[in-house]
Amino acid sequence: MHASEIVACVDGPLLVRGDFELVSSTGEPVERTRRTVALCRCGASAIKPFCDGTHKLVGFRTEPPREPDAVEGSQ
Amino acid sequence: MEATRSAATSDEWSFEAPPFGARGPVSEQLLAAFRRPAADADETLAGLPVALADAIAATDDIARDDDLQLSLLLLHGLHYGSVVDADEEWEWHPSTVAARVAIERAFEHELRERVGSVAVPSADAEAVAAALFKLTKPTPGPSVARFVAKQATDEQAREYVVLRSVYTLKEADAQTWSIPRLSGRAKAALVEIQADEYGGGRPERMHSAIFARTMRELGLDDRYGAYLDAVPAITIASFNMMSMFGLNRRLRGASAGHYAAYEMTSSLPNRMLGDGFRRLGYGEEVTDYFDEHVEADAVHEQIAGRDLAGGLAEHEPSLVPDIMFGAVASMMIDGWAAERTLDAWTAGRSALREAVDLGRSAQLEEVS
Known part of the structure; x- marks a missing residue:
């Protein structure tokens, strides 16, 4: 069991949870108000280094497009 | 929303009226009943199942039905607290639980009908x-x-x-x-x-x-x-x-x-x-x-x-x-x-x- 975990979300941010420190490139602490954070990796967030969901607007892909394997079904 | 809950007889119970009003017969009866102790339910909620069944049968759009949606909010509110000041015994009183479930069943039925068939992904x-x-x-x-x-x-x-x-x-x-x-x-x-x-x-x-x-x-x-x-x-x-x-x-x-x-x-x-x-x-x-x-x-x-x-x-x-x-x-x-x-x-x-x-x-x- 590691002290922290980074989830590389498909077509989305990096989700970081556990025991970690978030610092800027000069080593200054980045203020963090929640335990688990989503870090931008599409580059389009307005609140970097955090994700603000903008990846959904810019068509950000982390891998070849995956169509949900949906089948028509009834309730 | 402080109520006097120490009194032994129903005459001395006092529950504040909420800052909103009823929107039809069902919510009117519920709001009136909630001013009184749950022990008076036989009297205060007399006829509710029939009134409720009538209201559910009569509505052509339960999602936009003022009386039924307000009533459901009141009934859920007994579980949440701080929606209406009322005797806490109402939360699991058989009559309020029955009313809640009756509205929920009709509401869920309508929602499932309106949603219709949906694409279902694999369980992954x-x-x-x-x-x-x-x-x-x-x-x-x-x-x-x-x-x-x-x-x-x-x-x-x-x-x-x-x-x-x-x-x-x-x-x-x-x-x-x-x-x-x-x-x-x-x-x-x-x-x-x-x-x-x-x-x-x-x-x-x-x-x-x-x-x-x-x-x-x-x-x-x-x-x-x-x-x-x-x-x-x-x-x-x-x-x-x-x-x-x-x-x-x-x-x-x-x-x-x-x-x-x-x-x-x-x-x-x-x-x-x-x-x-x-x-x-x-x-x-x-x-x-x-x-x-x-x-x-x-x-x-x-x-x-x-x-x-x-x-x-x-x-x-x-x-x-x-x-x-x-x-x-x-x-x-x-x-x-x-x-x-x-x-x-x-x-x-x-x-x-x-x-x-x-x-x-x-x-x-x-x-x-």
Whole structure:
């Protein structure tokens, strides 16, 4: 069991949870108000280094497009 | 909402009248009964099952039925607290439980009919998350958030806050009901989201508390139900649906799917809402709520899609159709409420059910 975990979300941010420190490139602490954070990796967030969901607007892909394997079904 | 509960006889019991009124025979009878002790139910709720059955049979659109949606809010309110001041014995009184279930069954039936058949992904967490993200993909075109961002007047922005308060003053509580009804990965995911919703140990950072502060900063009354008379049935129905999904273990799949869809349609609109209030001249005390949700829900949507809904799908594959039902129902009912609001605003009318003076904040009066 590691002290922290980074989830590389498909077509989305990096989700970081556990025991970690978030610092800027000069080593200054980045203020963090929640335990688990989503870090931008599409580059389009307005609140970097955090994700603000903008990846959904810019068509950000982390891998070849995956169509949900949906089948028509009834309730 | 303090009541005198020490008295031994019913004559001495006293419960405060709520700050809102009845909308028909069922809610009228419930509100009158809640002024009296539950021990008087035989008298105060006499004939309720028949009146309720009549009302359910008579309605052609239960999601927009004022009397039935208000009644369901009152009945769920007995579980939540602070909706109506009443004898706490009412919560599990057979007559109120029967009434609640009767309205819920009819409401659920209508929702399932309106949602119809939905595309069901395989019971794989990533497939479920992908299906939910596809379903909730941002769309161009008119929306309440865009309207608030670009052109809402101060009055319309206040109306938005009043409409939102029905759920948001109890934000996340409806979903918390389903925590003990889940297990493993889905439960851990929901607890992780809820811990953040409830401020991570800081009561003043609870989302419901941040929203209450926004209301107070706008000069609005943040007591639950203070503006309920002004809120249309469809907006109450949106909250009732969440409560119903959360309170019925049978509907845990729908609750998870609903929450995932709700979180997935939150970050981007909240940024626009924050921009709208800034455009109107409000500061951080007012916009904090919306700004907080831009960052928070970008986290929550990933956890809710993969681990809550996706984790539940892998653990209980038979719930996948209900996960998708809950998600589609969320988009559908909030879509109806948004359409009503936009129609009113673009026609120059109030989006509220009845006119209420929402005032203007002292802050704006000072600068104007």
